Amino acid sequence: MTTGLWLLLYGAALAWLSPSLLRRLTKSGVSPQMGVAAWLTAIATTLIAWVIALVLIGVAAIDGALGTSAATLCLELFGLSEHGGMLGLSGSIALTIAGIALSFVFLVRTSRWVTRLRSRSREHANAVLLVGRPTTRPGVVIVDAERSAAYCVSGRPPAIVVTSAAWSSLNRSELAAVLAHEQAHIAGRHHQILMMLRAMAAALPLPLMQHGAHAVAELLEMCADDAAARRHGVNPILGGLLAMAEPRHPVPAEGLAAADTAVAARAMRLAQPARERAKWSQRVMLAMSMTMMLGAPALIELLCHH
Amino acid sequence: MQQRGFGDLEAVIMDLIWDYEDPVTVRQIFDELSADRQIAYTTVMSTMDNLYRKEWLRRERSGKAYLYRPVMSREERSARLMRAAFETGGDTNAVLAFFVEQMSAEESAQLRSALRRGGNRRR
Numbered sequence: 001m002t003t004g005l006w007l008l009l010y011g012a013a014l015a016w017l018s019p020s021l022l023r024r025l026t027k028s029g030v031s032p033q034m035g036v037a038a039w040l041t042a043i044a045t046t047l048i049a050w051v052i053a054l055v056l057i058g059v060a061a062i063d064g065a066l067g068t069s070a071a072t073l074c075l076e077l078f079g080l081s082e083h084g085g086m087l088g089l090s091g092s093i094a095l096t097i098a099g100i101a102l103s104f105v106f107l108v109r110t111s112r113w114v115t116r117l118r119s120r121s122r123e124h125a126n127a128v129l130l131v132g133r134p135t136t137r138p139g140v141v142i143v144d145a146e147r148s149a150a151y152c153v154s155g156r157p158p159a160i161v162v163t164s165a166a167w168s169s170l171n172r173s174e175l176a177a178v179l180a181h182e183q184a185h186i187a188g189r190h191h192q193i194l195m196m197l198r199a200m201a202a203a204l205p206l207p208l209m210q211h212g213a214h215a216v217a218e219l220l221e222m223c224a225d226d227a228a229a230r231r232h233g234v235n236p237i238l239g240g241l242l243a244m245a246e247p248r249h250p251v252p253a254e255g256l257a258a259a260d261t262a263v264a265a266r267a268m269r270l271a272q273p274a275r276e277r278a279k280w281s282q283r284v285m286l287a288m289s290m291t292m293m294l295g296a297p298a299l300i301e302l303l304c305h306h
Numbered sequence: 307m308q309q310r311g312f313g314d315l316e317a318v319i320m321d322l323i324w325d326y327e328d329p330v331t332v333r334q335i336f337d338e339l340s341a342d343r344q345i346a347y348t349t350v351m352s353t354m355d356n357l358y359r360k361e362w363l364r365r366e367r368s369g370k371a372y373l374y375r376p377v378m379s380r381e382e383r384s385a386r387l388m389r390a391a392f393e394t395g396g397d398t399n400a401v402l403a404f405f406v407e408q409m410s411a412e413e414s415a416q417l418r419s420a421l422r423r424g425g426n427r428r429r
Binding site: 117120121123124125127128129130131132134143144145147149150151152153154161163178181182185190191194195198217220221224240241242244245262263264267 | 314316317320362380381383384385387388390391392400401402403404405406407413414416417418
């Protein structure tokens with residue numbers, strides 16, 4: 001088979017098979033930043049592999065129809081030429097047209113979703129800043145609600161909302177830690193990443209996009225936890241997590257399985273930070289998987305031409 | 307609690323209008339604001355016009371001037387906003403990053419017992 005087809009298959013393999021592997025690798029949140037990087041690498045590699053495949057197959061199709069073109073010569077210089085292969089001319093043309101159509105739909109839908117999410121977020125930020133009572137911290141407002149919650153939303157300017165229930169139930173250091181957590185989201189532009197991923201997941205419902213948006217959201221929470229813990233220590237942020245995750249009707253804690261919820265995972269990694277060796281082995285694993293994902297297309301190219 | 311900065315004039319004006327019982331004119335708000343800051347009448351007017359277009363204020367003509375009143379009380383507005391925020395969980399509309407999603411009773415208990423076990427192991 002030819003490079004273009006292999007790349008198509010490779011992208012599909014990443015899109016369908018990589019999520020479960022990546023989830024297992026990044027779930028513990030030993031190194032959340034690298035976890036985010038690994039997910040983004042998988043998504044980017046998939047899209048890039050498909051785009052290159054489309055270009056290769058498209059050039060081969062044009063080539064077949066019109067004879068050798070300048071583009072082919074250019075690709076040949078880099079050893080990337082395609083020669084008909086097993087697809088045949090009509091197959092290549094059909095595949096190219098379908099690919100271009102799909103890319104177009106994907107781009108339009110993604111940009112629509114980004115626009116929608118961004119404008120809704122801005123509206124929300126603007127509204128909470130109008131309705132909330134200002135605090136001594138710029139951009140932080142208190143909004144009346146019975147439920148204890150805190151969140152941030154991007155906008156111009158972005159806003160951090162603390163509900164009145166949370167404001168009165170958290171102690172000073174917990175509150176500082178929670179605000180540091182939210183500020184880390186804003187400073188790290190986490191919303192922009194989430195918006196993009198969510199838009200892509202809505203535009204292209206593949207397992208990688210769906211799981212990626214979800215997993216990256218969880219990992220970014222961990223990144224923000226780390227930022228808050230660095231400034232205020234572990235205990236205030238843990239206290240804040242426990243205070244705000246408290247449901248209205250507590251139940252006795254007998255006979256429950258290991259912590260497997262997202263919040264539990266966050267709390268556990270704060271309470272029991274991984275040892276240095278575990279951290280390093282995790283980082284090496286993630287670095288290797290990213291290198292493999294990025295390196296595989298080069299390998300495909302090498303194998304197809306030798 | 308603190309006074310709002312100079313930048314968020316919309317918020318300052320909404321604060322004032324929510325405090326009034328009766329409908330207000332731009333002139334009334336301008337008089338109130340110019341007592342403690344340098345501000346142009348036209349700035350107040352255009353800001354209130356903005357709030358009208360954003361459907362935070364409604365207005366009716368009375369003689370030469372408009373009378374403005376809030377579309378919703380502050381309480382209604384907050385309740386609506388918070389309901390929207392909690393319902394979507396930031397999933398469909400705005401991208402909101404909650405510090406913690408609301409947990410079920412079971413999840414919370416799970417977390418506590420896990421932390422207790424973790425704490426024991428550490429000691």
